[in-house]
Amino acid sequence: MSTTVTAPRGQEKQQQEAPIGSRWRVLLTPLAVLLVGAATIGYTRFAELDSTEARSLSLGFLADKLWEHIGLTTISTVLVLAIALPLGVLVSRRWMRWSTPAVLGIANVGQATPPVGAIVLLAATVGIGFWPAIIALVVYSVLPALRNTMVGLQQVDAALIDAARGIGMPAWRVLAKIELPLAVPVILAGIRTTLVLNVGVAALAGFIGAGGLGEIVVAGVNTSRPVTLLVGSILIALLALLVDWIAGLVTKALQPKGL
Amino acid sequence: MTLWEYIASRSDMLAFQTLQHASMIAQCVLIATLIGVALGIAVYRNERATALATGTTSLIFTIPSLALLGLLVVPLGLGVWPSVTAITLYALLPILRNTIVGLTGVDSSLVDAARGIGMSRTRVLTRVQLPLAWPVILSGVRTATQLAMGIGAIAAFVSGPGLGDQIFSGLARVGAANALNATLVGVIGIVVLALIFDAVLVLVGKLTTSRGIRIHA
Numbered sequence: 001m002s003t004t005v006t007a008p009r010g011q012e013k014q015q016q017e018a019p020i021g022s023r024w025r026v027l028l029t030p031l032a033v034l035l036v037g038a039a040t041i042g043y044t045r046f047a048e049l050d051s052t053e054a055r056s057l058s059l060g061f062l063a064d065k066l067w068e069h070i071g072l073t074t075i076s077t078v079l080v081l082a083i084a085l086p087l088g089v090l091v092s093r094r095w096m097r098w099s100t101p102a103v104l105g106i107a108n109v110g111q112a113t114p115p116v117g118a119i120v121l122l123a124a125t126v127g128i129g130f131w132p133a134i135i136a137l138v139v140y141s142v143l144p145a146l147r148n149t150m151v152g153l154q155q156v157d158a159a160l161i162d163a164a165r166g167i168g169m170p171a172w173r174v175l176a177k178i179e180l181p182l183a184v185p186v187i188l189a190g191i192r193t194t195l196v197l198n199v200g201v202a203a204l205a206g207f208i209g210a211g212g213l214g215e216i217v218v219a220g221v222n223t224s225r226p227v228t229l230l231v232g233s234i235l236i237a238l239l240a241l242l243v244d245w246i247a248g249l250v251t252k253a254l255q256p257k258g259l
Numbered sequence: 260m261t262l263w264e265y266i267a268s269r270s271d272m273l274a275f276q277t278l279q280h281a282s283m284i285a286q287c288v289l290i291a292t293l294i295g296v297a298l299g300i301a302v303y304r305n306e307r308a309t310a311l312a313t314g315t316t317s318l319i320f321t322i323p324s325l326a327l328l329g330l331l332v333v334p335l336g337l338g339v340w341p342s343v344t345a346i347t348l349y350a351l352l353p354i355l356r357n358t359i360v361g362l363t364g365v366d367s368s369l370v371d372a373a374r375g376i377g378m379s380r381t382r383v384l385t386r387v388q389l390p391l392a393w394p395v396i397l398s399g400v401r402t403a404t405q406l407a408m409g410i411g412a413i414a415a416f417v418s419g420p421g422l423g424d425q426i427f428s429g430l431a432r433v434g435a436a437n438a439l440n441a442t443l444v445g446v447i448g449i450v451v452l453a454l455i456f457d458a459v460l461v462l463v464g465k466l467t468t469s470r471g472i473r474i475h476a
Contacts, residue, residue: 112405112453114412116423117446120430124439200323204413207430217329221416226333233329237322244321 029245033238040234049227056219056228062235068211069239072130072202076137077195080145083138085187088149089175100150110143115201123208133210137201141194148190152183181256188254192247199240213239265440273425277448280421283414284407284456287343291350291407292400298351299358299396300384309359316352324349324410332417342419346410350403357399361392390469397464401457408453412445422448 044057055061091099115136122136156179164174206214213236220229266273302308319327324345331341365388373383389396415423425445432438 109450109454112408112450112457113446114409114423114426114449116409116412116416117426117442117449120426120433120442121439121446123433124429124442128433196321200325203323203325206325207416208433214325217325220329221332229329230333233326236326237330240321240323240326241318 026249029241033242033245036234037238040231040238044227044231047227050225052223053225053228056216056223056225057231062216062231065211065213065216066235066239069199069202069213069236072133072137072205072210072212073195073198073243076134076141076198076202077191079134079138080142080194080198081191084142084145084149088146088153089180091146092150092153103150104147107143107147110140113140115140116204116207119201119204119208128208128210130210133202133205133208133212137198137205140201141197144197145190145194148193149183149187152186152190153179155186156182184254184256188251192244192251195247196240196244199236199243203236260437260440262440262443265437266444273444273448276420276422276424277452280411280423280449281452281456283339283343283419283421284346284404284411284452287346287407287411288350288400288404291347291403292354294347295351295354295399295403296358296396299355299362303359303362313352313356313359316355319348320352324413325416328413328417337418339420341417342411342414342421346407346414349410350407353399353402353406354396355399357395357402358392361395362388364395365391391472394464394468394472397460397467401460404456404460405453408449408456412449422452 041059041062044062045059049057090096091103118140119133119136122132122139126132126135160178160182161174164178165171169177202212203214203217205212206216206218209215213232216232217229217236220226220232260268298312302312322330327345327348328341331344335341335344369387369391370383373387378386411419411421412423412426414421415427422445425441425448429438429440429442429445432441
């Protein structure tokens with residue numbers, strides 16, 4: 001008897017982890033982010049800073065960098081989704097199935113590429129600035145997103161697809177009504193990962209002068225100012241936590257009913 | 260200068276940095292495996308402790324690597340320590356999570372049977388539960404290793420060891436001679452190392468997975 005209880009328990013736990021953790025964390029995260037953020041910004045207002053620190057920690061500069069960071073993350077994520085979702089659907093069609101191992105293999109090698117390497121390579125070949133950084137971000141995170149779409153579609157029960165075809169649905173309706181809705185949880189989890197990953201990789205864009213909060217960290221190290229370094233790091237961390245939180249809520253809200 | 264000439268002219272230094280990178284990752288992942296598995300064993304029976312442990316590690320995991328390195332530089336200074344700490348912390352989450360999933364996935368009737376034939380708790384753990392959970396734990400170690408490779412590259416920014424140094428010296432010389440070569444050597448070196456480590460771990464999995472469950476794994 002106990003056999004039948006244990007196995008599903010393990011699965012349940014995995015599924016619970018996928019959304020956002022326990023209930024208290026739902027409000028705790030934004031509160032903690034706000035608190036630490038306010039304390040950090042407050043500190044830069046009242047502490048005695050030398051001119052180098054003051055320059056990289058002025059309110060206007062911080063706001064600019066934050067805005068650039070959000071821009072880098074959003075634009076690259078939208079581009080990644082625009083590429084990965086249709087491509088994922090395409091390569092998981094029955095007549096494209098032969099390409100699956102090749103695509104997954106490339107995706108695995110791509111994941112082994114260090115993101116900072118991808119960014120610097122782009123800088124060395126294309127040039128420095130905003131758009132090379134966007135290209136690097138897209139190149140880096142398109143593969144995990146693609147893999148997630150494929151895995152999401154693959155795990156849809158083939159019997160359901162057969163049944164849908166059997167009651168006379170054309171292939172595109174099977175895709176729209178059966179496969180995609182059933183794949184949504186996995187795809188959404190993938191989008192959330194992509195988004196959070198991109199906040200982190202966008203921080204590396206600071207290395208190649210593409211803006212973003214990473215520039216504050218780079219400035220902190222280059223000018224040996226621990227305060228600047230700390231403020232930049234804290235702001236990046238807070239942004240990532242906040243983005244993860246928002247994405248978690250959206251993921252929950254968009255979950256198709258009946259799953 | 261072509262890529263090959265670049266490699267040939269600096270082969271000693273490159274070999275040293277590659278070795279340094281490999282040994283840094285191997286040590287960090289080893290420490291993370293020991294901590295992760297021990298922590299997993301300690302918490303998997305208690306739901307609250309499990310939630311706390313996975314919650315904390317996934318919080319660390321969400322913090323981007325550059326930010327975590329920056330936060331660690333302030334108390335630990337530049338160099339090896341912040342790099343090693345950051346890599347170990349990142350490697351912890353997949354290992355811990357998979358240890359918990361693996362251990363809770365062990366059929367409880369097997370544990371009952373082992374207890375029934377008179378095995379002690381420790382022996383049940385070492386002879387039944389861990390061997391059965393091992394393939395899952397090992398796949399966590401593989402994920403952790405791959406992550407650690409990429410984060411190891413950023414370590415050079417805080418004067419950490421390894422091939423990241425090539426990438427950052429390429430960055431410092433963008434537009435000048437050898438910038439592309441240095442970056443390429445760093446990136447390709449890390450990718451190759453990642454693939455080698457992964458292959459080794461697959462082999463380790465083949466050799467260490469208990470014979471009775473090899474078909475499932």
